[in-house]
Amino acid sequence: MDGGYGLVSGTSVAGPLVAGVFALVAEARGTFNPALLNGVVMSTAEPQSEHGKLISVIQQGGGLVRAWAAAHATTLIEPRALTFNDIDHRVGTITLQIYNSAETEMTYQLSNLAATTLYALGGDFLYNNKGVDAKADIKLSQSSITVGPRQSVTVDVSAADPQGLDPERLPLWSGWIAINGSDGQNLTIPYLGLGGSLRSTLVLDPSGLSIHGNPSQKPITENSLVIFPNPRGPQKPGPSKDKARPEGAIRHLNVTASFKLVLGSPLVRIDIVPLDLCSSGPPKPFEHVQGGDIVRLGRPVNGTSEKGPKVLVTRSLACTPDSIITEFAGVKSIGQLPGYPKEWAGIGQLSGSWTGELDAPWQFAPPGRYKFVARALSITGDAANEADWQTVESPAFSVSYEA
Incomplete structure (x- = not known):
C-alpha cells in the first residue's frame, strides 16, 4: 500500500x-x-x-x-x-x-x-x-x-x-x-x-446466562412463571382449564437464553434441565406461589405464605418423568434448545429460543420447573470428560401452558 x-x-x-x-x-x-x-x-x-x-x-x-x-x-x-x-x-x-x-x-x-x-x-x-x-x-x-x-x-x-x-x-x-x-x-x-494452557483457560463469560421472554423482551428472573400457548398437535402438555392466571405470570411465545464466549469453543450445548423429576405414576398438581420465589409440587393448600397467596396454576403433570431424561457429561436434561449443540463456536454472544417443544416433533415439556444450562467445551478438551466443560446456568423458572 x-x-x-x-x-x-x-x-x-x-x-x-x-x-x-x-x-x-x-x-x-x-x-x-x-x-x-x-x-x-x-x-x-x-x-x-x-x-x-x-x-x-x-x-x-x-x-x-x-x-x-x-x-x-x-x-x-x-x-x-x-x-x-x-x-x-x-x-x-x-x-x-x-x-x-x-x-x-x-x-x-x-x-x-x-x-x-x-x-x-x-x-x-x-x-x-x-x-x-x-x-x-x-x-x-x-x-x-x-x-x-x-x-x-x-x-x-x-x-x-x-x-x-x-x-x-x-x-x-x-x-x-x-x-x-x-x-x-x-x-x-x-x-x-x-505460554499458557488452552484447556484450563476461561471460555465462557462469567457474567452468566440471562433469559427473557418474547415478544416483550422482559427479563425472566428466578422462579418466574412462564405460560406458553398450548400448542396444536397430538400431545397436549397441560389442560389449561384448571389453570388460574396469577398476577405477574409471563405469557410469551418463547423464551430466549443468551450468554457470551470469551474464546471460541469446539462444542457448545444449551440443555433444558428439569428441576423436579418423577418416576411413572399419577399426575401431581402444580403449585406456584404468587409474588414469590418458591415453586413446589404437591396438593393445593388454601391460605397464604410469607411470599404471597398460593395459586393453583395447572392440574397437569408437574414433574418430568425420568423416562424422557438423558444424561451427558453429568447433566440430566430433556434435550437442547433448537440449533444446539453448536460446533466450533466463535467469540461473542450466543443465544437460543424455546417454545416448550422437545426434539421430537409435537412433543412438549411437561409443566414444571426448569433451568437452562449452557456449557462450552474447553479448547483441546475431551467432550466425554465432565471436567473439560465450562458451565453457566439461567435462573430457575416454571413452565405452564394456555389453551
Missing part, C-alpha cells in the same frame, strides 16, 4: 493475491506439488516490522510474499513452520531438514528472529491484543552448516516460554528461524508457541 506494508482485515484481498502467486510459482518450477509450493512461498516470505519490532507471526504469518524468490529458490526446508503448541501439549524439539537442490555446495548461517509477544486475553479476561517485550528461549543444535549439492542436513530447534509472563492471559510468542545462504538467499521459517 503506497510502497509500504499495512495490517488490515479481510482475506478477500490476500487470498486471491497469494493464489495468483502460487500459480506463477507453480508454472516457473514446473510442479503443482502443494507441500513444495507452500514451503517455498513461506520460506522466502519477508517478515515485517512495526516501530522497529517484528510483528507477531499470529498476525502476519510468514511475512510479505516474494514471488520471484519463491520461484527460483534452490534451498528447500521442511517443515515449513514450527508449532510448539501450548504448555499442555508442548513439543520439546522440532527437527528442521535443509535440502540444497543446487549443483554447488552451500553454507548456511542460522539465527533466531524473535517477534513481539502478544497477550490473547486482557487482565479482565476479555479479548485484548496487548504486545509485550518478551522472547522465547530458542536453541539451535547448529548455527552454521555446510550442505553439499543435492544433499540435506538436519538442525534441531527447541523452545522455552518467555519468563515473567502471566500464563492465564495466554501469551503468544513467535518469531522466525533465519537461514541465510552463501549464495545470498535469505530464508525464514516461522515458529509459534503459547
Whole structure:
C-alpha cells in the first residue's frame, strides 16, 4: 500500500493475491506439488516490522510474499513452520531438514528472529491484543552448516516460554528461524508457541446466562412463571382449564437464553434441565406461589405464605418423568434448545429460543420447573470428560401452558 506494508482485515484481498502467486510459482518450477509450493512461498516470505519490532507471526504469518524468490529458490526446508503448541501439549524439539537442490555446495548461517509477544486475553479476561517485550528461549543444535549439492542436513530447534509472563492471559510468542545462504538467499521459517494452557483457560463469560421472554423482551428472573400457548398437535402438555392466571405470570411465545464466549469453543450445548423429576405414576398438581420465589409440587393448600397467596396454576403433570431424561457429561436434561449443540463456536454472544417443544416433533415439556444450562467445551478438551466443560446456568423458572 503506497510502497509500504499495512495490517488490515479481510482475506478477500490476500487470498486471491497469494493464489495468483502460487500459480506463477507453480508454472516457473514446473510442479503443482502443494507441500513444495507452500514451503517455498513461506520460506522466502519477508517478515515485517512495526516501530522497529517484528510483528507477531499470529498476525502476519510468514511475512510479505516474494514471488520471484519463491520461484527460483534452490534451498528447500521442511517443515515449513514450527508449532510448539501450548504448555499442555508442548513439543520439546522440532527437527528442521535443509535440502540444497543446487549443483554447488552451500553454507548456511542460522539465527533466531524473535517477534513481539502478544497477550490473547486482557487482565479482565476479555479479548485484548496487548504486545509485550518478551522472547522465547530458542536453541539451535547448529548455527552454521555446510550442505553439499543435492544433499540435506538436519538442525534441531527447541523452545522455552518467555519468563515473567502471566500464563492465564495466554501469551503468544513467535518469531522466525533465519537461514541465510552463501549464495545470498535469505530464508525464514516461522515458529509459534503459547505460554499458557488452552484447556484450563476461561471460555465462557462469567457474567452468566440471562433469559427473557418474547415478544416483550422482559427479563425472566428466578422462579418466574412462564405460560406458553398450548400448542396444536397430538400431545397436549397441560389442560389449561384448571389453570388460574396469577398476577405477574409471563405469557410469551418463547423464551430466549443468551450468554457470551470469551474464546471460541469446539462444542457448545444449551440443555433444558428439569428441576423436579418423577418416576411413572399419577399426575401431581402444580403449585406456584404468587409474588414469590418458591415453586413446589404437591396438593393445593388454601391460605397464604410469607411470599404471597398460593395459586393453583395447572392440574397437569408437574414433574418430568425420568423416562424422557438423558444424561451427558453429568447433566440430566430433556434435550437442547433448537440449533444446539453448536460446533466450533466463535467469540461473542450466543443465544437460543424455546417454545416448550422437545426434539421430537409435537412433543412438549411437561409443566414444571426448569433451568437452562449452557456449557462450552474447553479448547483441546475431551467432550466425554465432565471436567473439560465450562458451565453457566439461567435462573430457575416454571413452565405452564394456555389453551
